[in-house]
Amino acid sequence: MTDDTAVEREITVPVEPERAWELVTEPQHLEHWFAEQVELEPTPGAPVRVVADDGGERHGVVEEVDAPRRLRFVWYAPPDGPPSSVEIEVVPDAGGSRIFVTERELITIDAVGPVVASPSSGSDLLALAA
Amino acid sequence: MLSLMGGSGATATELARELPITRQAVAKHLSQLASAGLVAPTRQGRETRYRITPEPLEDAVAWIVQAGGEWDDRLARLSAYVGDDRVA
Numbered sequence: 001m002t003d004d005t006a007v008e009r010e011i012t013v014p015v016e017p018e019r020a021w022e023l024v025t026e027p028q029h030l031e032h033w034f035a036e037q038v039e040l041e042p043t044p045g046a047p048v049r050v051v052a053d054d055g056g057e058r059h060g061v062v063e064e065v066d067a068p069r070r071l072r073f074v075w076y077a078p079p080d081g082p083p084s085s086v087e088i089e090v091v092p093d094a095g096g097s098r099i100f101v102t103e104r105e106l107i108t109i110d111a112v113g114p115v116v117a118s119p120s121s122g123s124d125l126l127a128l129a130a
Numbered sequence: 131m132l133s134l135m136g137g138s139g140a141t142a143t144e145l146a147r148e149l150p151i152t153r154q155a156v157a158k159h160l161s162q163l164a165s166a167g168l169v170a171p172t173r174q175g176r177e178t179r180y181r182i183t184p185e186p187l188e189d190a191v192a193w194i195v196q197a198g199g200e201w202d203d204r205l206a207r208l209s210a211y212v213g214d215d216r217v218a
Contacts, residue, residue: 005190005193005194006194007194007197007198007201009198009201009202009205011205011208011209013208013209013212014212015212023208023211023212029211032207032211033204033205033207033208033210033211034204034207034208035204082193084197099205099208101201101205103197103201105190105193105197
């Protein structure tokens with residue numbers, strides 16, 4: 001059921017993968033397309049702070065970085081917006097670079113997690129809930 | 131199990147009649163599904179009746195629409211931005 005709450009998008013950009021990586025990880029570029037204000041550093045553990053055009057904020061933390069290919073962070077809208085993870089992947093493409101984006105809501109995983117983590121009943125429960 | 135519950139819900143005894151597992155096992159699974167917010171329990175005499183909760187699924191759909199729309203907007207802006215000479 002985790003895959004039910006995921007958004008996937010992709011886009012081809014006419015620039016080299018190294019350039020595409022800069023577009024998706026450097027605030028000076030992110031602030032042209034991602035959000036009005038972006039605080040992000042492609043380092044695991046680095047804080048993420050994003051202010052959208054409408055003033056809405058998201059706070060989070062960088063979880064995983066595999067430069068210059070993959071970045072993953074988690075974020076949420078304070079004070080109690082549902083947390084989600086965002087994964088951005090850059091892949092070389094004939095037209096330049098292909099950027100894949102996956103945003104996955106985490107609250108469902110949290111809610112089911114303790115149950116699924118129980119080895120005696122986890123697989124049964126998933127089968128029954130299907 | 132959820133597919134057997136129907137609109138009016140079901141008790142562990144009713145479900146155990148339809149499933150190849152014991153009433154106790156059904157009751158345990160129902161309580162786990164309730165913990166996960168997928169079903170909602172209501173007392174009915176000596177038994178508990180469980181109904182499927184629509185909210186988590188509706189919330190999930192609303193979230194996908196919202197988050198998907200945000201990414202459509204962001205990627206449209208990215209596309210416009212890389213079309214800009216200063217970037218390419």
